Amino acid sequence: MSELVRRPDDDSNTHCTPQQYEEMYRRSVEEPDAFWAEQAQRIDWIKMPTKIADWSFDPVDIKWFADGELNICHNAVDRHVEAGRGGDVALIFEPDDPAGDVRRITYAELQRETARMANALKKLGVAKGDRVTIYMPMVPEGAMAMLACARIGAVHSVIFGGFSPEAIAGRIEDCASDWVVTADEGLRGGKPIPLKANVDAALDKVSAKGVLVLRHTGGEVAMHEGRDHWYHEFAADLSEECPCEPMKAEDPLFILYTSGSTGKPKGVLHTTGGYAVWTETTFRYVFDYRPGEIYWCTADIGWVTGHSYIVYGPLLNGATALMFEGVPNWPDASRFWQVCDKHRVNIFYTAPTAIRALMREGKGPVEKHNLSTLRLLGSVGEPINPEAWRWYHDTVGGGRIPIVDTWWQTETGGVMITTLPHAHDMKPGSAGKPFFGIRPQLVDSEGEVLEGASEGNLCITHSWPGQARTVYGDHERFVQTYFSTYRGKYFTGDGCRRDADGYYWITGRVDDVINVSGHRMGTAEVESALVLHGKVSEAAVVGYPHDIKGQGIYCYVTLNSGIEPSAELEDELRKWVRKEIGPIATPDHLHFTPALPKTRSGKIMRRILRKIAENDYGALGDTSTLADPGVAEDLIEGRRNR
Numbered sequence: 001m002s003e004l005v006r007r008p009d010d011d012s013n014t015h016c017t018p019q020q021y022e023e024m025y026r027r028s029v030e031e032p033d034a035f036w037a038e039q040a041q042r043i044d045w046i047k048m049p050t051k052i053a054d055w056s057f058d059p060v061d062i063k064w065f066a067d068g069e070l071n072i073c074h075n076a077v078d079r080h081v082e083a084g085r086g087g088d089v090a091l092i093f094e095p096d097d098p099a100g101d102v103r104r105i106t107y108a109e110l111q112r113e114t115a116r117m118a119n120a121l122k123k124l125g126v127a128k129g130d131r132v133t134i135y136m137p138m139v140p141e142g143a144m145a146m147l148a149c150a151r152i153g154a155v156h157s158v159i160f161g162g163f164s165p166e167a168i169a170g171r172i173e174d175c176a177s178d179w180v181v182t183a184d185e186g187l188r189g190g191k192p193i194p195l196k197a198n199v200d201a202a203l204d205k206v207s208a209k210g211v212l213v214l215r216h217t218g219g220e221v222a223m224h225e226g227r228d229h230w231y232h233e234f235a236a237d238l239s240e241e242c243p244c245e246p247m248k249a250e251d252p253l254f255i256l257y258t259s260g261s262t263g264k265p266k267g268v269l270h271t272t273g274g275y276a277v278w279t280e281t282t283f284r285y286v287f288d289y290r291p292g293e294i295y296w297c298t299a300d301i302g303w304v305t306g307h308s309y310i311v312y313g314p315l316l317n318g319a320t321a322l323m324f325e326g327v328p329n330w331p332d333a334s335r336f337w338q339v340c341d342k343h344r345v346n347i348f349y350t351a352p353t354a355i356r357a358l359m360r361e362g363k364g365p366v367e368k369h370n371l372s373t374l375r376l377l378g379s380v381g382e383p384i385n386p387e388a389w390r391w392y393h394d395t396v397g398g399g400r401i402p403i404v405d406t407w408w409q410t411e412t413g414g415v416m417i418t419t420l421p422h423a424h425d426m427k428p429g430s431a432g433k434p435f436f437g438i439r440p441q442l443v444d445s446e447g448e449v450l451e452g453a454s455e456g457n458l459c460i461t462h463s464w465p466g467q468a469r470t471v472y473g474d475h476e477r478f479v480q481t482y483f484s485t486y487r488g489k490y491f492t493g494d495g496c497r498r499d500a501d502g503y504y505w506i507t508g509r510v511d512d513v514i515n516v517s518g519h520r521m522g523t524a525e526v527e528s529a530l531v532l533h534g535k536v537s538e539a540a541v542v543g544y545p546h547d548i549k550g551q552g553i554y555c556y557v558t559l560n561s562g563i564e565p566s567a568e569l570e571d572e573l574r575k576w577v578r579k580e581i582g583p584i585a586t587p588d589h590l591h592f593t594p595a596l597p598k599t600r601s602g603k604i605m606r607r608i609l610r611k612i613a614e615n616d617y618g619a620l621g622d623t624s625t626l627a628d629p630g631v632a633e634d635l636i637e638g639r640r641n642r
């Protein structure tokens with residue numbers, strides 16, 4: 001039996017009461033055009049759209065607000081200044097070092113700095129439609145670079161600072177991006193991250209016409225004459241005014257690479273109008289944001305959560321968002337709570353992996369700080385186990401405030417399933433109810449639709465404004481990946497249970513994607529990295545339950561003949577994967593094996609490998625189709641001995 005946690009009463013001007021949710025949800029699915037035309041009123045359009053929803057999932061062609069024109073940077077920045085709110089703080093920067101300088105950037109300053117950066121991009125030669133790669137630390141200039149692109153109609157492709165030079169090169173090449181914005185170094189937990197050096201190494205493999213470099217730590221970097229420019233010098237005498245380019249609603253806004261079950265990461269493409277309406281609306285209702293509040297999302301701008309809920313969603317709402325450069329456990333495990341206390345944070349949004357890690361440290365670090373300003377907590381990125389939910393609710397939230405467990409994906413642009421703070425009771429471990437306009441459907445593996453309380457694969461049957469429109473440069477891959485498993489439906493890749501009250505419980509990925517500390521990782525990517533190594537003949541990678549990370553990376557590796565397994569080789573392969581993909585892909589377990597379990601037709605039986613990695617030998621299921629059943633026995637033996 002799941003537990004029900006009653007929504008706390010709130011009689012201030014909450015955006016959504018229980019009755020309003022019911023009424024608005026009903027309208028959003030029965031009259032989507034009228035509903036979304038109304039939500040879109042909160043956006044400043046250069047040309048008001050008359051067409052609202054215009055989409056098909058078979059063939060796949062998705063448009064929203066198609067004849068509208070707008071600029072999202074104008075909406076996120078300039079219009080607040082024009083409305084007399086230029087003195088309001090847009091971004092608070094809390095540096096990695098607790099003793100470092102806090103910066104408070106008002107909307108007026110954000111407008112000036114974004115315009116200056118937009119002029120710098122233009123001076124480099126960036127034009128409307130060009131792709132700009134952003135590889136930045138968690139500093140306000142990272143957000144400014146995104147907004148500067150949007151201002152001039154360039155398409156940003158942000159790469160998380162934890163990715164390797166190889167990963168950067170692959171992404172630059174895939175979207176033919178001629179321009180890079182980076183910094184000398186990033187800082188995390190007191191350690192410098194060599195951002196510029198990584199870009200240099202990437203640009204040994206692929207070329208770029210220009211690189212803007214922010215001076216952040218002051219660390220030594222090499223500058224390539226003619227290609228690299230220090231931002232502070234390059235932009236010193238540039239104007240702080242730059243007009244916002246009028247964009248069609250369906251003009252691309254950004255590309256964000258994300259892992260899937262096969263092949264290289266995909267460049268998921270989001271467009272301007274629908275994404276603006278979707279992030280504005282979801283931020284407003286999910287976080288129930290109230291003017292003057294301090295909102296903190298601990299994600300990185302390199303992930304979709306940072307795009308939608310550090311940059312676009314909050315700024316479109318004129319909110320004050322905190323940007324934190326550091327990590328939860330440095331200098332000690334009270335860092336998050338110290339920052340909440342210091343900045344009087346009202347809304348705090350983080351990932352279950354961080355909650356689990358901090359829960360281990362007990363109440364002490366939390367109780368050292370005054371968290372009385374907190375009004376709402378959020379969770380995102382992976383399923384939150386009820387125990388961690390409880391701790392978050394009772395210890396961090398003092399048992400008095402709601403939690404929103406927001407389920408969504410890079411491809412969905414914003415939150416899809418969640419409870420709303422004062423509209424729904426909560427069930428620890430359940431994301432909750434569909435957001436406005438979202439029509440989830442559970443299907444079994446044959447595609448039969450499941451009704452009522454049931455468990456199956458999660459699909460969405462109708463488009464929503466923030467939906468990704470395509471995979472950059474490969475629409476066929478978009479169709480294949482998301483709309484072909486269950487024709488005419490968007491398939492999320494997640495398993496899900498719906499209970500008798502209509503609450504949704506995400507059970508995790510049902511494809512070959514694993515979720516490591518809230519980061520999406522394709523097992524195929526790790527496998528290709530491993531087999532690139534000269535001593536590896538074959539590799540199969542699966543996820544297994546991990547106390548802190550949610551899932552860990554378990555690699556079965558077959559070596560070339562004549563090569564003997566050793567602790568040194570294990571270490572070498574770990575380093576190799578870090579070099580190829582980045583530290584987030586570091587294998588947790590390397591299991592050397594003379595052979596992998598295969599069917600007679602040569603297909604690797606991943607189900608068996610998953611079970612063995614999970615230490616679940618009783619449930620191996622049918623192994624009779626294995627070409628050599630002895631392989632499974634040997635693997636179990638190997639696992640037991642670890």
Ligand code: WTA
Nearest residue numbers: 380381382383405406407408409410506520
């Ligand atoms: C998982 C992150 C359970 C899910 C915004 C999804 C979640 C993948 C939740 C997308 C949640 C995200 N509960 N699972 N609240 N939020 N997921 O693209 O498996 O990095 O498919 O987007 O994370 O990860 P992505």
